[in-house]
Amino acid sequence: MKSLNNPVAGSLILLAVFLALWQWGPGLMGMPEFVMPNLTRVIAEFGAMWQHSNLLEHTLITAFEIIVGFALGALLGILIGVSLGLSPNAEAILSPYILALQIAPKVAFAPLFVMWLGYTIYPKILIAILIVFFPVMINVLSAIRTVDPDMVNLVRAMNANRWQIFRLVEFPSAMAALFSGLRIASTLAVIGVTVGELVGGNKGLGFLLVNSEGQGNTAGVFVAIVMLTLIGVLAYAAVVWAEKRVLHYLPKANLSTV
Numbered sequence: 001m002k003s004l005n006n007p008v009a010g011s012l013i014l015l016a017v018f019l020a021l022w023q024w025g026p027g028l029m030g031m032p033e034f035v036m037p038n039l040t041r042v043i044a045e046f047g048a049m050w051q052h053s054n055l056l057e058h059t060l061i062t063a064f065e066i067i068v069g070f071a072l073g074a075l076l077g078i079l080i081g082v083s084l085g086l087s088p089n090a091e092a093i094l095s096p097y098i099l100a101l102q103i104a105p106k107v108a109f110a111p112l113f114v115m116w117l118g119y120t121i122y123p124k125i126l127i128a129i130l131i132v133f134f135p136v137m138i139n140v141l142s143a144i145r146t147v148d149p150d151m152v153n154l155v156r157a158m159n160a161n162r163w164q165i166f167r168l169v170e171f172p173s174a175m176a177a178l179f180s181g182l183r184i185a186s187t188l189a190v191i192g193v194t195v196g197e198l199v200g201g202n203k204g205l206g207f208l209l210v211n212s213e214g215q216g217n218t219a220g221v222f223v224a225i226v227m228l229t230l231i232g233v234l235a236y237a238a239v240v241w242a243e244k245r246v247l248h249y250l251p252k253a254n255l256s257t258v
Helices: 007-028 039-052 055-086 088-103 106-117 122-145 149-157 162-200 205-214 218-246
Strands: none
Touching: 007 039, 039 055, 039 218, 055 088, 055 122, 055 162, 055 205, 055 218, 088 122, 106 122, 106 162, 122 162, 149 162, 162 205, 162 218, 205 218
16 A cells, blocks of 8 residues: 555544544444543634633643753753763762652652742743653763773874763764653653643643533543643654754664565
């Protein structure tokens, strides 16, 4: 089939099938609207929320929290990952505490952050930072530790200092792993912000989701979920776009199908 050789066409076909099932599936299965609203009902609710519930404002607030939390969490992960990668002693000292912070459920921190910082954007950003930090840090740390020693020795033989070794060999070698961590982190940032808004928000898509749930408005819940999903897709696509431009020097896999 031609669609199997054309990923875009295949994806569009799957999307069309999914939307068709969403539109007519609930009616065929006899599901009431308060359990599973069809696509038309969700679209109508989207229009109503856009006009009367400040959907755009809430979406922009959530998007801002995600962008800031992702950027700060990624920066912190890069800095600590590089630092630990270059210093085995620092890694041995700090790793148990970083691991404990990662294992601790982020949902448990959300009420605490709200108590400290109030019903502002800061608790949501802080949760996003915590949830984004670890995958970026661990990928950078692992990449720094697995740099080809022959390349390091070659540059050192050319009288390169420590900063030049890092700039010319170690950090470029870690870029591919860094972007792998950023891909994961871009989706986790959405989860972190949403958790914060669910627990203690008065603005944002998480707040709209809870508000719609409290009113028994299932279609409104789906609108919030769809908007959060779109933000996550756009964040992931932005990371992929940046990766292709930064890592354009890497050889691409030569894939072929029989």
